[in-house]
Amino acid sequence: MVFGVGNIHADILFIGEAPGADEDSMGEPFVGKAGELLTRIITAMGLTRDQVYIANVLKCRPDTPGQFSGNRKPNPEEMATCLPFLQEQIELIRPKVLIALGATAIEGILGTSPIQVTKVRGQWMQFRNIPLMPTFHPAYLLRNESVTEKRKVWEDMMAVMEQIGMPISEKQRRFFTKPA
Numbered sequence: 001m002v003f004g005v006g007n008i009h010a011d012i013l014f015i016g017e018a019p020g021a022d023e024d025s026m027g028e029p030f031v032g033k034a035g036e037l038l039t040r041i042i043t044a045m046g047l048t049r050d051q052v053y054i055a056n057v058l059k060c061r062p063d064t065p066g067q068f069s070g071n072r073k074p075n076p077e078e079m080a081t082c083l084p085f086l087q088e089q090i091e092l093i094r095p096k097v098l099i100a101l102g103a104t105a106i107e108g109i110l111g112t113s114p115i116q117v118t119k120v121r122g123q124w125m126q127f128r129n130i131p132l133m134p135t136f137h138p139a140y141l142l143r144n145e146s147v148t149e150k151r152k153v154w155e156d157m158m159a160v161m162e163q164i165g166m167p168i169s170e171k172q173r174r175f176f177t178k179p180a
Contacts, residue, residue, distance in 0.1 A: 001059050004089055007052065010093060104137075109132065120134045133163075
């Protein structure tokens with residue numbers, strides 16, 4: 001079981017979809033390459049992993065019968081089964097902002113049918129009266145190394161920082177922009 005990690009009094013709660021093989025073996029969410037990128041994003045915000053909370057919609061790796069490696073997207077039934085655990089985490093932590101990392105996380109949190117993250121990312125939503133920022137999953141950024149896609153995620157993080165009253169430096173505002 002990979003329940004979550006971080007500060008139980010965090011202002012920001014990052015939510016992914018499900019543990020992968022690396023997370024399953026370590027018992028901690030976001031420890032693979034996508035986790036390393038998430039850590040860099042958190043650091044660029046001026047925070048550490050210990051200052052935020054990181055969880056997934058699913059608390060265990062989705063079953064992959066007949067496979068010794070690889071991961072798969074959780075199905076709606078699995079997400080619905082684990083949603084009460086995530087809801088309880090949110091209730092206990094009481095973050096000021098939720099960040100949904102990728103379409104599957106958004107679907108799992110909101111219990112909705114397929115969502116195109118490209119259509120909702122960067123737009124504030126609500127979950128139980130808590131602002132929810134949907135954005136791209138770090139794994140997507142690893143597959144698509146476009147500066148414009150990275151900039152979109154960074155804009156989402158700056159919106160989160162503004163929402164909770166964090167200062168944003170001029171250097172942070174200029175991340176992923178071309179020098180004049």
